Amino acid sequence: MSVSRRGFLTGAAGVGGVAVGAGAARVLAGNDDGETRTAATPPPSDVVSFYGDHQAGIATPAQERMVFASFDVTTTARADLVELLKSWTEAGAHLVKGSPVGAVAGHPMAPPVDTGEAEGLAAANLTLTVGFGPSLFDRRFGLEQRRPAALRELPALPGDELDPDRSGGDLCVQACADDAQVAFHAVRNLLRLGRGSVVMRWCQLGFGRTSTTSRSQSTPRNLMGFKDGTNNIRAEDTADLSGFVWVGQGSEPAWMRGGTYLVARRIRMLIESWDRDRLEDQEAVFGRQKVGGGPLTGTNEHDKVDLAAKGPDGMPVIATNAHIRLAAPSENGGRKILRRGYSFTDGMDPLTGQLDAGLFFVSFQNDPETFVRLQRRLGASDALNEYIKHVGSAVFACPPGVRPGGWWGQGLFG
Numbered sequence: 001m002s003v004s005r006r007g008f009l010t011g012a013a014g015v016g017g018v019a020v021g022a023g024a025a026r027v028l029a030g031n032d033d034g035e036t037r038t039a040a041t042p043p044p045s046d047v048v049s050f051y052g053d054h055q056a057g058i059a060t061p062a063q064e065r066m067v068f069a070s071f072d073v074t075t076t077a078r079a080d081l082v083e084l085l086k087s088w089t090e091a092g093a094h095l096v097k098g099s100p101v102g103a104v105a106g107h108p109m110a111p112p113v114d115t116g117e118a119e120g121l122a123a124a125n126l127t128l129t130v131g132f133g134p135s136l137f138d139r140r141f142g143l144e145q146r147r148p149a150a151l152r153e154l155p156a157l158p159g160d161e162l163d164p165d166r167s168g169g170d171l172c173v174q175a176c177a178d179d180a181q182v183a184f185h186a187v188r189n190l191l192r193l194g195r196g197s198v199v200m201r202w203c204q205l206g207f208g209r210t211s212t213t214s215r216s217q218s219t220p221r222n223l224m225g226f227k228d229g230t231n232n233i234r235a236e237d238t239a240d241l242s243g244f245v246w247v248g249q250g251s252e253p254a255w256m257r258g259g260t261y262l263v264a265r266r267i268r269m270l271i272e273s274w275d276r277d278r279l280e281d282q283e284a285v286f287g288r289q290k291v292g293g294g295p296l297t298g299t300n301e302h303d304k305v306d307l308a309a310k311g312p313d314g315m316p317v318i319a320t321n322a323h324i325r326l327a328a329p330s331e332n333g334g335r336k337i338l339r340r341g342y343s344f345t346d347g348m349d350p351l352t353g354q355l356d357a358g359l360f361f362v363s364f365q366n367d368p369e370t371f372v373r374l375q376r377r378l379g380a381s382d383a384l385n386e387y388i389k390h391v392g393s394a395v396f397a398c399p400p401g402v403r404p405g406g407w408w409g410q411g412l413f414g
């Protein structure tokens with residue numbers, strides 16, 4: 001059962017409007033999602049709870065589409081930044097229920113508060129995940145002493161060919177949904193609410209998930225045609241989530257407990273060259289079979305990977321430079337990351353005439369250093385490097401989840 005959008009089609013205003021910084025629009029509280037349901041009506045299945053110990057969009061099932069936006073804060077007033085986060089939180093709670101952020105058709109002489117393109121669309125499991133970049137913790141907002149030690153710009157990594165216009169940012173919003181227009185609508189309206197306080201720095205659309213974050217999901221394929229997300233941390237792996245994803249109760253700073261760190265990498269695939277490679281080579285690059293997804297040492301997708309297995313020639317069956325060997329937790333001090341990336345294409349690269357397509361890699365971990373160590377290793381000797389380029393990069397601290405009445409980053413500013 002899905003939820004259709006309702007409320008604010010006309011100018012009927014609710015309660016609890018929140019004004020934001022200079023020039024910003026107004027968020028109007030809308031209908032509660034229980035309003036038209038009776039006790040016997042089952043809860044809608046395409047609404048992901050906005051509230052909880054952790055932000056949604058991390059360990060919740062990965063949706064099919066993503067819009068990822070990075071913002072620079074333009075206001076220098078801390079109060080504006082706080083108001084922005086409050087208004088985004090209030091708007092977010094409406095958006096994930098399938099409600100607009102305000103009237104779509106209000107006063108004829110005023111621009112509509114909500115942009116309207118999601119009217120009639122389902123809630124589509126929209127999740128909104130907010131993060132704070134290292135640059136937010138500078139003198140502008142008096143946050144220098146509040147920066148988590150783990151939150152630093154990522155160091156230069158082997159093979160980086162980063163475009164500064166697709167990297168970094170003070171804030172991020174990851175919008176994931178099963179409908180691209182729902183995700184886009186959410187980001188667009190948050191940007192609109194932030195006018196006068198933030199500008200968009202870069203934005204990436206992802207059209208297909210490349211991970212599984214729940215045992216209820218099947219493994220999707222990336223643009224190289226391989227199943228991606230087989231060995232990922234899933235919502236059911238609670239020990240791995242506590243050990244590797246969520247910032248623990250004893251960790252510092254206290255405002256990050258229950259939060260996590262997001263690493264984003266725009267990884268361009270050299271698809272034309274990949275498509276000319278022999279199947280046998282493609283499988284050797286990953287160490288897995290292309291169609292079934294099983295390891296080269298097994299048959300079925302979820303068969304155990306045997307990194308010690310040798311072939312008749314005495315050579316390792318999974319090559320020493322195979323992606324799954326170099327990325328395996330057993331080869332990386334037992335550390336794990338939760339991957340939640342998406343395939344992207346931005347058409348054609350006019351310089352080369354080749355497709356500008358690849359993987360928008362997103363990982364969540366309780367210390368970005370886990371990603372850095374892993375990428376150092378992959379960047380140095382992964383067989384996949386012949387076919388990819390890392391062209392964008394960013395890191396953000398995602399605070400814990402919000403409770404009703406609370407707001408994103410309350411612990412940081414409170």
Ligand SMILES: C=CC1=C(C)c2cc3[nH]c(cc4nc(cc5[nH]c(cc1n2)c(C)c5CCC(=O)O)C(CCC(=O)O)=C4C)c(C)c3C=C
Pocket residue numbers: 222224226227228229230231232265267269286288305323324327328329337358359361371374375378388
């Ligand atoms: C730094 C971390 C990683 C980057 C960057 C990365 C890029 C990347 N990966 C694929 C495709 C696959 N990756 C797979 C497994 C895998 N990858 C990483 C990490 C990074 N990948 C990890 C930790 C793992 C799991 C290793 C394990 O435990 O076995 C696989 C195999 C299937 C799976 O388990 O998901 C594929 C396929 C691409 C195309 C890519 C860059 C474009």
Ligand SMILES: [Fe+2]
Pocket residue numbers: 323327
């Ligand atoms: Fe990988």
